[in-house]
Amino acid sequence: MLLTVLSLIFPFVMILAMVADFRTFEIPHSLPIALIVIYPIAAWAADMPWQQIAWAFGLGAIMLVAEILMVLFKVMGGGDGKLIAAAALWTGTETIMPFLLLIALMGGVLALVVLLYRRLPLASTLAGMTAFRKMHEEKRDLPYAIAIGIAGLVIYPRLPMLVG
Numbered sequence: 001m002l003l004t005v006l007s008l009i010f011p012f013v014m015i016l017a018m019v020a021d022f023r024t025f026e027i028p029h030s031l032p033i034a035l036i037v038i039y040p041i042a043a044w045a046a047d048m049p050w051q052q053i054a055w056a057f058g059l060g061a062i063m064l065v066a067e068i069l070m071v072l073f074k075v076m077g078g079g080d081g082k083l084i085a086a087a088a089l090w091t092g093t094e095t096i097m098p099f100l101l102l103i104a105l106m107g108g109v110l111a112l113v114v115l116l117y118r119r120l121p122l123a124s125t126l127a128g129m130t131a132f133r134k135m136h137e138e139k140r141d142l143p144y145a146i147a148i149g150i151a152g153l154v155i156y157p158r159l160p161m162l163v164g
Helices: 003-008 011-024 030-045 050-072 080-120 130-137 145-158
Strands: none
Touching: 003 011, 003 030, 011 030, 011 080, 011 130, 011 145, 030 050, 030 080, 050 080, 080 130, 080 145
């Protein structure tokens, strides 16, 4: 029961990150922090061996370094990098590659959709909604948490603590 409740934090955070990034082009710091803080408790509830938990934290650290480099080279935003690194804890070494591949694929689809949306004139019904207006006006940023979140939701049933 405890594991079920704790494991639902992952998709919940993914959904919140998608909504926040869509609305404001920012991911609240509290979301990756929640994933990092809850992970060891959920892993303990899943009876995961401490070595597997340690490897997950190592993977998260590696992902954080990679994401910092991507931020420095302006490939992605800092919030996106923190979210991916925190989610890497949950995916573990077993499913990190499918997770990253899904992020890349969903990111490509997202970029195409947003590019097409920005090329069309903004419908008057959407112009009054801040999120849609900002999405249309912003010419550089992309709410990449949408791609990360979709990838996280797809990979969720394969999380090591759930298939253990």
